[in-house]
Amino acid sequence: MTEPLHRRLGMTDDENAAVIDLLGREPRLAELAMYSVMWSEHCSYKSSRAWLGRFPTDAPWVVVGPGENAGVVDLGDGWLAALRIESHNHPSFVEPYQGAATGVGGILRDIFTMGARPVAVWDPLRFGPLDDPRNRYLLDGVVRGIAGYGNAVGVPTLGGEIELDGCYAANPLVNVMALGLLRREQLVLSAASGAGNIAVLLGASTGRDGIGGASILASAGFDQASGEKRPSVQIGDPFEEKKLIEACLELYQRGLVVGIQDLGAAGISCATSECAANGVMGMDVDLDAVHLREEGMTAAEILMSESQERMLAIVRPGDMDEVAALAGKWEIAASAIGVVTEGGTLRVTHHGELVAEVPASSLSEGAPRYRRPRRRPSTLDAVWADQPALPGSIDVGSVLLRLLAHPTIGDRSPIYQQYDHQLFLNTVIEPGHDGSLLRIKGTTKGLAVSTDGDGMRGALDPARGAARIVWEAALNVAVTGARPFALVDNLNFGNPENPEVMWQFVETVEGISEACEALGIPVVGGNVSFYNETDGVDIHPTPVVGMLGFADPMPVRPPRLDRAEPGMEVWVVGHNDPTDFAGSALARIVLDHHGGRPAAVDPVMGAAVVSMATDLAGWCPVLHDVSTGGLAVALAEIAVMSGVGMTVEAADWRELFTESPHRLVVVAPAGADLGDGAPPRRIGTMGGEAIDFGDHGSVGLAEATAVWREALARYLG
Amino acid sequence: MTVTIAVVVFPGTNCELDVVHALDALGADAELTWHGDTDLSGAAGVVLPGGFAHGDYLRVGAIARISPVMAEVERLAAEGRPVLGICNGFQVLCEAGLLPGALVANRDLRFICRPIHVRVESTASILTRAATVGDVLRLPLNSYEGNYTASGATLDDLAAGDRVLLRYCDPAGASTDDANVNGSTDAIAGVASAPGNVAGLMPHPERASEEILGSTDGVVLLESFIASLAVALAAP
Numbered sequence: 044m045t046e047p048l049h050r051r052l053g054m055t056d057d058e059n060a061a062v063i064d065l066l067g068r069e070p071r072l073a074e075l076a077m078y079s080v081m082w083s084e085h086c087s088y089k090s091s092r093a094w095l096g097r098f099p100t101d102a103p104w105v106v107v108g109p110g111e112n113a114g115v116v117d118l119g120d121g122w123l124a125a126l127r128i129e130s131h132n133h134p135s136f137v138e139p140y141q142g143a144a145t146g147v148g149g150i151l152r153d154i155f156t157m158g159a160r161p162v163a164v165w166d167p168l169r170f171g172p173l174d175d176p177r178n179r180y181l182l183d184g185v186v187r188g189i190a191g192y193g194n195a196v197g198v199p200t201l202g203g204e205i206e207l208d209g210c211y212a213a214n215p216l217v218n219v220m221a222l223g224l225l226r227r228e229q230l231v232l233s234a235a236s237g238a239g240n241i242a243v244l245l246g247a248s249t250g251r252d253g254i255g256g257a258s259i260l261a262s263a264g265f266d267q268a269s270g271e272k273r274p275s276v277q278i279g280d281p282f283e284e285k286k287l288i289e290a291c292l293e294l295y296q297r298g299l300v301v302g303i304q305d306l307g308a309a310g311i312s313c314a315t316s317e318c319a320a321n322g323v324m325g326m327d328v329d330l331d332a333v334h335l336r337e338e339g340m341t342a343a344e345i346l347m348s349e350s351q352e353r354m355l356a357i358v359r360p361g362d363m364d365e366v367a368a369l370a371g372k373w374e375i376a377a378s379a380i381g382v383v384t385e386g387g388t389l390r391v392t393h394h395g396e397l398v399a400e401v402p403a404s405s406l407s408e409g410a411p412r413y414r415r416p417r418r419r420p421s422t423l424d425a426v427w428a429d430q431p432a433l434p435g436s437i438d439v440g441s442v443l444l445r446l447l448a449h450p451t452i453g454d455r456s457p458i459y460q461q462y463d464h465q466l467f468l469n470t471v472i473e474p475g476h477d478g479s480l481l482r483i484k485g486t487t488k489g490l491a492v493s494t495d496g497d498g499m500r501g502a503l504d505p506a507r508g509a510a511r512i513v514w515e516a517a518l519n520v521a522v523t524g525a526r527p528f529a530l531v532d533n534l535n536f537g538n539p540e541n542p543e544v545m546w547q548f549v550e551t552v553e554g555i556s557e558a559c560e561a562l563g564i565p566v567v568g569g570n571v572s573f574y575n576e577t578d579g580v581d582i583h584p585t586p587v588v589g590m591l592g593f594a595d596p597m598p599v600r601p602p603r604l605d606r607a608e609p610g611m612e613v614w615v616v617g618h619n620d621p622t623d624f625a626g627s628a629l630a631r632i633v634l635d636h637h638g639g640r641p642a643a644v645d646p647v648m649g650a651a652v653v654s655m656a657t658d659l660a661g662w663c664p665v666l667h668d669v670s671t672g673g674l675a676v677a678l679a680e681i682a683v684m685s686g687v688g689m690t691v692e693a694a695d696w697r698e699l700f701t702e703s704p705h706r707l708v709v710v711a712p713a714g715a716d717l718g719d720g721a722p723p724r725r726i727g728t729m730g731g732e733a734i735d736f737g738d739h740g741s742v743g744l745a746e747a748t749a750v751w752r753e754a755l756a757r758y759l760g
Numbered sequence: 761m762t763v764t765i766a767v768v769v770f771p772g773t774n775c776e777l778d779v780v781h782a783l784d785a786l787g788a789d790a791e792l793t794w795h796g797d798t799d800l801s802g803a804a805g806v807v808l809p810g811g812f813a814h815g816d817y818l819r820v821g822a823i824a825r826i827s828p829v830m831a832e833v834e835r836l837a838a839e840g841r842p843v844l845g846i847c848n849g850f851q852v853l854c855e856a857g858l859l860p861g862a863l864v865a866n867r868d869l870r871f872i873c874r875p876i877h878v879r880v881e882s883t884a885s886i887l888t889r890a891a892t893v894g895d896v897l898r899l900p901l902n903s904y905e906g907n908y909t910a911s912g913a914t915l916d917d918l919a920a921g922d923r924v925l926l927r928y929c930d931p932a933g934a935s936t937d938d939a940n941v942n943g944s945t946d947a948i949a950g951v952a953s954a955p956g957n958v959a960g961l962m963p964h965p966e967r968a969s970e971e972i973l974g975s976t977d978g979v980v981l982l983e984s985f986i987a988s989l990a991v992a993l994a995a996p
Binding site: 187190195197282373456460461462463464466468470471484 | 771778970
């Protein structure tokens with residue numbers, strides 16, 4: 044006996060009943076297809092929406108908050124920045140190159156849909172350990188996909204991060220953040236207004252690729268049969284997207300667009316219903332007018348297709364000729380597929396037959412909202428009690444070498460040197476530092492971005508883990524001279540039908556919210572990726588945040604990790620808690636210990652250190668956030684990248700490897716006065732051919748450099 | 761006096777605004793020119809900037825070569841006016857036969873975006889006239905097909921005509937296998953036509969034109985090009 048159609052489309056029996064109830068009749072085939080994608084977890088946020096209202100979203104500089112395609116903030120002097128973060132986790136596991144490539148393409152469309160020119164992309168990545176060739180294949184394919192698409196579409200990739208853990212082996216996380224710049228008068232929203240206006244489908248033709256990507260791939264877990272889902276992965280064409288970007292920006296510039304929406308998950312179903320619903324209008328859509336890639340597509344297939352590089356623009360009838368001419372110049376197709384109507388009904392015809400007639404808002408806003416059960420994991424108390432057991436003494440030199448040799452700590456240039464990270468001549472601090480920094484040409488302003496996540500601490504204590512990454516990201520942008528300004532978050536979780544996963548989720552939202560409130564910054568957008576599970580095993584709760592920092596003015600010579608010189612003094616700012624080892628690199632990598640409870644953040648100390656970093660960036664040659672691997676790794680990175688050794692004093696070896704939050708290393712000319720915002724402590728001097736910790740041990744600079752350089756390179760041969 | 765430089769935009773070109781920004785900052789007057797334009801008579805010189813013209817589909821430069829504007833570029837080149845190809849523009853000039861040789865995939869079959877060093881080998885061109893032989897420049901490289909290749913006879917011609925402009929080297933100026941990051945034949949990073957008015961290079965001088973971007977070593981090359989415009993205009 045075959046399963047009923049709604050189940051094969053990923054809908055529950057209750058959801059099917061809700062559709063029947065809403066329409067007062069059995070849905071037509073095409074209608075059921077539309078509801079199945081629009082009401083999918085990926086499109087509707089049905090399990091998370093009840094909790095997302097917790098985020099602080101207001102600030103005087105917020106122009107567009109969560110809910111639109113991207114958040115938009117005001118930089119003054121008529122400049123706005125648009126930012127957004129997304130995930131492409133499941134497609135990247137099924138087909139790493141195309142999965143990652145189309146992730147880049149999708150987020151760029153979210154940015155230029157707002158009227159902004161995309162100026163940079165970041166890619167936070169998570170895989171299983173690299174000694175498994177399958178994980179190396181995934182990493183290599185994803186990096187090539189990001190490079191292949193991002194470089195060719197002409198948007199620089201300015202960084203990201205990499206984390207490795209067994210929980211990601213069968214469910215890698217491929218997140219992508221993008222930033223755009225626009226003038227205030229260029230801002231465009233997605234509402235369709237004006238009955239009689241025309242909906243124009245711009246860009247690539249519609250094919251059978253990516254049908255049901257949102258509902259089948261992104262909103263269900265994985266099992267052995269996941270290879271069969273390969274046809275649900277879309278194929279990207281960066282050249283088509285490049286032409287689409289330029290064409291759309293020129294359309295906006297000429298004032299030819301009333302509203303616009305990109306076609307991502309759920310394709311035409313989503314773009315038409317959201318445009319109509321956002322404008323409190325309806326739309327008549329003729330699927331025969333859609334330019335198709337292949338013959339014989341059914342109405343349901345056309346409506347669900349996730350073919351890439353498409354946009355739906357709402358234009359006035361009198362402007363159609365000019366729109367068509369401009370599309371012709373950029374060599375993109377433009378088809379008038381619909382007309383905006385009064386009354387709120389989305390009416391779709393195919394081969395002259397009515398195939399769908401539903402309230403537009405019922406698709407985009409009518410999805411069920413679930414308040415799923417939550418349960419604190421029963422094992423949590425035992426996990427917290429299981430603090431890492433530290434040896435009385437260790438050889439600091441050999442432990443440091445082991446950490447520097449780890450692919451998540453050593454030199455990441457084998458990844459980011461495959462990405463164009465200089466296009467547009469904005470890049471002031473390139474990948475490889477704490478935060479990247481872009482200038483805004485023609486002004487003295489700069490924008491800094493850092494993406495940060497921490498699955499291990501998320502597993503140990505989701506609220507604390509989440510708060511810590513927000514504070515870490517804040518410090519990462521502060522060391523460039525920026526102040527934390529706005530946040531986007533990508534919440535990667537397991538199956539929301541598992542009450543423990545829902546508990547983790549809600550704890551995480553609370554942790555991020557509290558940290559943002561303490562920092563006084565808004566959350567301007569985000570994405571929730573559930574069902575990151577394979578064969579019933581959930582990933583660690585893994586929030587990834589993208590922090591935007593605003594430097595106004597930008598330091599004339601912002602700090603860099605490679606600017607330390609012999610004779611300069613080394614300082615540490617912040618509180619060295621010598622007991623914070625739960626989830627630390629020392630515990631995970633050296634002791635193979637994965638328990639304990641990480642320390643809580645300290646908002647008072649955190650704010651003092653962040654503020655001090657922003658100030659010191661105006662004149663200090665080197666500032667560095669202390670994070671993975673603790674003080675020892677932070678110091679070694681400065682020594683290696685500057686090519687200068689150092690001598691450092693520490694009372695206790697634990698101070699060198701603890702990962703307590705809110706700490707900053709400063710390298711400054713001898714005799715400098717750092718002030719006393721958060722008490723600075725002088726701990727050493729630059730010089731010599733070794734990273735020398737006195738009685739605790741020492742590492743030759745040449746050896747540390749060699750190990751650090753090979754850490755990731757040896758896996759990407 | 762400013763003279764107009766036509767910076768050609770093919771669909772897929774992406775460095776055009778960067779080139780205009782860098783040339784304008786040096787006092788030149790650079791303007792974007794669409795690949796469909798068929799009249800460049802007002803231009804004192806032409807730059808084909810980097811990017812992925814026509815998506816680099818079929819083969820890098822293979823479609824751009826037959827874009828309408830290229831007939832004008834060929835005419836200007838034949839008249840002796842300065843024509844410069846940067847990265848993808850260099851690939852297009854090779855494919856169009858305005859420069860010898862070809863660019864193929866990097867030795868390691870990976871995209872390379874990083875600063876490299878090149879040594880100036882000849883000043884007999886619009887790209888290097890203001891430089892000094894032996895100068896070592898730190899410039900950003902950003903390409904997948906950056907590996908220069910040419911036949912033995914072509915290499916002999918280039919050597920005889922002093923037409924190899926730049927070679928990859930280490931920071932001290934020494935030729936090493938490691939420094940030749942994309943595996944180019946004879947470590948060639950840039951070449952010129954026989955009269956020296958058409959030149960191409962793989963690294964991006966416009967990305968090394970301001971202190972805040974990490975290097976100003978590209979300025980001497982852009983200034984050479986700008987100075988060549990005045991010379992070409994002054995010629996009968």
